Amino acid sequence: MKPKDESRHWLLSSSPHVHARTGVRGIMLDVILALLPATAAGFWFFGMDAVFTVAVCVSTCVATEALCRMAMKRESTVGDLSAVVTGLLLALNLPAGIPLHLAAMGSVFAIAVAKQAFGGIGMNPFNPALAARAFMLISFTGPMTTWRAPLARGAEATTCATPLASMKTMFGAGAAADAGGALPSVWDMFIGNMPGCIGEVSAAALLAGAAYLLWRKVISWHIPVAFVVSAAAYSAVAGGAAPHVQILSGGLLIGAFFMATDYATSPVTRTGKLVFGAGCGLLCMLIRQFGQYPEGCSFAILVMNAFTPLIDRWTRRKPFGAK
Amino acid sequence: MRTVKSAFKIAGGVHPEYRKELARGKAIEEMPVPMTLAVSMSQHLGAPAKCIVKAGDYVRRGQLLGEKAGFISACVRAPADGLVKAVEQRPGATGALAAHVVLDTAAPAPDGAPPPPRFEPLDWRSTDPAALLARIEEAGMCGMGGAGFPTAVKLSPPPGKRCEYFIVNGAECEPYLTADFRVMVERADRIRAGVEIARKILGSPAVRIAVESNKPEAIAALEKAFAGIDGNVEIVVLPVRYPHGSEKHQIYATVGRVVPEPPALPIDAGCVVENVGTVAALADAVEKGEMPVSRVTTVTGEAVAEPKNVLAPCGTLYSDLVAFCGGMKEPPAKVVSGGPMMGFAVPDLSVSTTKTTSGLLLLPKERTFQYTAGPCINCGRCVDACPMRLDGREICRAMESGDAAAAEKLHVMSCIECGACSFGCPAYRPITQSCRRAKAVIRARAAAEKAKAAAAAKEVGKA
Numbered sequence: 001m002k003p004k005d006e007s008r009h010w011l012l013s014s015s016p017h018v019h020a021r022t023g024v025r026g027i028m029l030d031v032i033l034a035l036l037p038a039t040a041a042g043f044w045f046f047g048m049d050a051v052f053t054v055a056v057c058v059s060t061c062v063a064t065e066a067l068c069r070m071a072m073k074r075e076s077t078v079g080d081l082s083a084v085v086t087g088l089l090l091a092l093n094l095p096a097g098i099p100l101h102l103a104a105m106g107s108v109f110a111i112a113v114a115k116q117a118f119g120g121i122g123m124n125p126f127n128p129a130l131a132a133r134a135f136m137l138i139s140f141t142g143p144m145t146t147w148r149a150p151l152a153r154g155a156e157a158t159t160c161a162t163p164l165a166s167m168k169t170m171f172g173a174g175a176a177a178d179a180g181g182a183l184p185s186v187w188d189m190f191i192g193n194m195p196g197c198i199g200e201v202s203a204a205a206l207l208a209g210a211a212y213l214l215w216r217k218v219i220s221w222h223i224p225v226a227f228v229v230s231a232a233a234y235s236a237v238a239g240g241a242a243p244h245v246q247i248l249s250g251g252l253l254i255g256a257f258f259m260a261t262d263y264a265t266s267p268v269t270r271t272g273k274l275v276f277g278a279g280c281g282l283l284c285m286l287i288r289q290f291g292q293y294p295e296g297c298s299f300a301i302l303v304m305n306a307f308t309p310l311i312d313r314w315t316r317r318k319p320f321g322a323k
Numbered sequence: 324m325r326t327v328k329s330a331f332k333i334a335g336g337v338h339p340e341y342r343k344e345l346a347r348g349k350a351i352e353e354m355p356v357p358m359t360l361a362v363s364m365s366q367h368l369g370a371p372a373k374c375i376v377k378a379g380d381y382v383r384r385g386q387l388l389g390e391k392a393g394f395i396s397a398c399v400r401a402p403a404d405g406l407v408k409a410v411e412q413r414p415g416a417t418g419a420l421a422a423h424v425v426l427d428t429a430a431p432a433p434d435g436a437p438p439p440p441r442f443e444p445l446d447w448r449s450t451d452p453a454a455l456l457a458r459i460e461e462a463g464m465c466g467m468g469g470a471g472f473p474t475a476v477k478l479s480p481p482p483g484k485r486c487e488y489f490i491v492n493g494a495e496c497e498p499y500l501t502a503d504f505r506v507m508v509e510r511a512d513r514i515r516a517g518v519e520i521a522r523k524i525l526g527s528p529a530v531r532i533a534v535e536s537n538k539p540e541a542i543a544a545l546e547k548a549f550a551g552i553d554g555n556v557e558i559v560v561l562p563v564r565y566p567h568g569s570e571k572h573q574i575y576a577t578v579g580r581v582v583p584e585p586p587a588l589p590i591d592a593g594c595v596v597e598n599v600g601t602v603a604a605l606a607d608a609v610e611k612g613e614m615p616v617s618r619v620t621t622v623t624g625e626a627v628a629e630p631k632n633v634l635a636p637c638g639t640l641y642s643d644l645v646a647f648c649g650g651m652k653e654p655p656a657k658v659v660s661g662g663p664m665m666g667f668a669v670p671d672l673s674v675s676t677t678k679t680t681s682g683l684l685l686l687p688k689e690r691t692f693q694y695t696a697g698p699c700i701n702c703g704r705c706v707d708a709c710p711m712r713l714d715g716r717e718i719c720r721a722m723e724s725g726d727a728a729a730a731e732k733l734h735v736m737s738c739i740e741c742g743a744c745s746f747g748c749p750a751y752r753p754i755t756q757s758c759r760r761a762k763a764v765i766r767a768r769a770a771a772e773k774a775k776a777a778a779a780a781k782e783v784g785k786a
Contacts, residue, residue: 011657011693012670014756016742017684018339018498018663019692024700024749080697122700122750268703268716317712319734320334321571321584 024121028081030218034209035088035258041192041202045150046096050198054091056100060107061087068116082121086110089129089258092199093251093298094136097148102140106132126305127262130298137293147195162195163249164294167241183241189248200251210257219261222270226277227256227284234285251297252284259298265305272308272315279304324549326542326558329533331579333572335710336564337743339498339664341537342690346501346623346630351509353634354647356403356428360638361413362388365421366677367465368472369395374422380407381432383439385614388424391460397473398463399424402616402636404439406430416660416667416674423675426638442612447520455524455609462608464615464678468492468503468568468598469661471679474605477597478524480590486525487593488578491518491602493534493541494561494568497662500682502619503599505632507534507541510603511548517602520609522554525595529555531577532599537563565664566741570596572710585736600681620676622648626655626685635676642672644683655685656693663691664742694751705744705754711737715744715754722757727768730761738762 042050065083069076077083090110094103110132118124137144147162163183184194192202200206213219231252232243240246247253260266260280267276280300287296365371372389376382382401389399405426413423442462447455460475480486491514495503507514518530532549534542545558559577561567570589571582573596580592589596597605600618607613616637623630628649635644641660645651659666660674662682676683705715714733721729735758744754 010655010668010670011691012668013657013693014753014759015659015666015668015740016339016664016746016755017657017659017666017668017686017691018746019694019751020337020339020747021692022747022749023751024697027700027702027749082700120698122698263700263702266701268701268706268714316714319584319713319737320575320711321581321587321737322734323583 024080024082027218028085030213030216031085031258032081032088034212034218035085035092035199037205037208038092038199038202038254039088041205042092042096042198045192045201046148046198049096049148052100053094053096053098053103053198054088056103057091057094057107058084058087060104061090061111064108064111065116068112069120072116074120077121080121083111086115086128089199090132092254093129093133093197095144095147095196096198097146098143102136102143106136109135122264124264125308126302127259127265130259130302130305133298134302137298149195150193150201162294163189163245164288167245167249167288167294183245186244186248189245196249197251200254203248203253206253206257210253213257213261219257220270220273222273223260223266223277223280224256226274227260227281228252230278230281231285232281234282238285238289240289246285246288250288250295255280255284255297255301260301260304265308267308267311267315269312269315269317272311275311275315276304276308279307324546324552324556324558326546326560329559329561329576331576333564333567333576333710334712335708335743336566337708337746338563339565339746341498341563343499343501343504343537345499345625346621346632347504349501349505349631351505351619351632351634354636354639354644356636357639357643358427358429359408359640359643360402360405360426360428360636361423361640361675362399362402362426362638363413363415363421363423363675363677364389364399365415365419366399366471366637366679367397367463368470369393369397371421372396372399372463374410374424376407376410376424378407378409381405381430381436382407382426383437385440385442385616389422391463395473395476397465397475398461400463400614400616401426402638403428404432414674415677416669416680418667418670442608442614444612445609447516447523447609450609452524452526455520458609459605462614464601464605464608466598467600467604467618467678467681469665469679469681471677474597474601477595478521480525480595484590485593486528486590486595488574488580488595489518489521489525489528489530490573490577490594490596491530491532491599492568492570492573492596493532493538493545493599494573495538496535496563496565496568497664497666497682498565499623499684500621500662501623502621502632502681504538504541506600506603506619507538508544511544513603513606514545514599515548515552516606516610517604518549518556519552520605521595521597521602527554528595530557532556532558533561533567533573533577534558535561535563535567565743566710566739569710569739569741571739584734615678618676618678618680620644620680621682623682624655624685624687625690626651626653626687628652637676637678637680639676640672641669641674641676641683644676645672645685651685653687656688657686657691659684659686664746665740692751694753696752697750699750699752702749704747704749708743708747710741710743711739713738713758715758718761719752719754719757722761727761727764730758731765735761736765
């Protein structure tokens, strides 16, 4: 026993002295794992174009993150894998066949403008992937709304309507029957055999990933459930396509489970999460019914992101024992 | 007497790896009195005791070394016969300096040295509560759970306040520690005697004994010891969740009452909570006239050769405790006085035990962590984990910019420093430490303002 010698190296710090040992990197790795089924489904339905889009977005995001940190003379944060998550989420929210230079441009915007300009991980007020998607949708509306039919390998990208575009006209009485024939079957919508963004089409794959995140306690149920329930409730009241069709279309599920649950841009209290999720669902449906674009999920989440600090303040809990 | 399950769920909490298997099977082992003891005058919460011995004095076990010095204070008695080598300032487990009486226990008793003081055993049934309380006060007893609140003060509710529930804290929710567990298993009859004495002093409140469900042997031992006791007595089995041992949370989990914000105390909710070790020691002080000058300390951690539950005199040097447990198996990365969630890291083994030293942990590198704090990712784990429902993330941010006033608005004074927030923080942020700093700054400011006001009042008085 040589306590004297060893003691020079003993750590001295404030308690607690043990840790759960889940770091930021571990959490990001879980999110990446949870996105793999949806990514694989995207590859299956949209082929090599999807693979290229994912590869370009992820590598551009990581490179931009590294360069930004270097330019800002801050320690590198590439190792926390958050840039990989942003790149992957952005790619999954782009249509297959998008020109790759546009995908790269969106990735640079996501990291440099939406994330690092605000100070990097945790500091961004808006979800970087969604901010980039919004930027691209406004700037390059044509390519961002050119959808390719699934499983059309080798064929030229064709402009075909997504279920949401078909459903746009369905709100209000009487129209449902007309558009009904244009929609894919519920089974196709569930497994993802429909036009749409690379990662948003397969509800089955997204739900599998979501189940993993819930099991790992990376996310809680509050935001996604409030999101989906409020969207379903709105569509039940507003008419048009059936609630389950609304939920299976567009970016609603990937939005509810993977985008709206982004830590930095969503509230922390349970009540706050429920308010936030419900607001997302409601806004999403309002945009789908009345907005210029067929899909409103990204914009809905971005708008609610802006309210996050306020929701956090309004829903702050009283301490245990406080009057 | 019956055993019930807790009906109230506390907010937040975490599930650290418990690692109690290292020492839970080890029966309490009495350690021979070491050659040197360093007895702190600050073993309890409140004003340190006033030292009344000097170098060269020969003292007897049980003899007074320090007198109670204030309302919230406790006296200190000699844990063994010995020659006072020095009265000196030494760092305690927290690093704060305190007066210590250093005893050489090997020195022979000089001729004509008085015999050790004797304390008559009392029969609590025939002794009136004031005399029982006087015995507890003269014993210098304080809470053995960790905070060390003087027991005599706790057992005398202020006028107008009544104790309706006497809660015996056997949760021992800190990982690694098994001292309370062993006391419950081996000394359940002493706990019963202590409960009966405390009940008499407090005017027959209902009794609740809180134990976490991961201690079935302790529950069985208590059930056996308490069989046939009259009155309203229940063993409440709490689910395993850190920090069930926190006074406020224990009160809520066992009887569903809420202690108001500080400076309110449990008695404001009609409750008095005492640790199992304290209750057992209380019985010994009254019924056997044995002064509480030793305690059970769990010496454990993967770096200790033989983890043990050691009954050692209060004042034993950590180095002697470790040597009694076979020394170190591997070099520790961190040595902690107390449990891993709330204990204090110590720089070396020259610190000595006190009445509140529940454990000594030698943690190897892979069990502890050295963090570099990253930016907050706003995941909310600290908010979910906080049993006081505070917003650790915002408090930490406020303290990063040195804004203690903002932290105060976020109710940081309610923080119990349990460590649940930092435990789960994926960015390894010093959340608990920020709360601690905020509290210290706020307290210092309040004290400065009070002093200023007092000075101003004096000026006015002169004019």
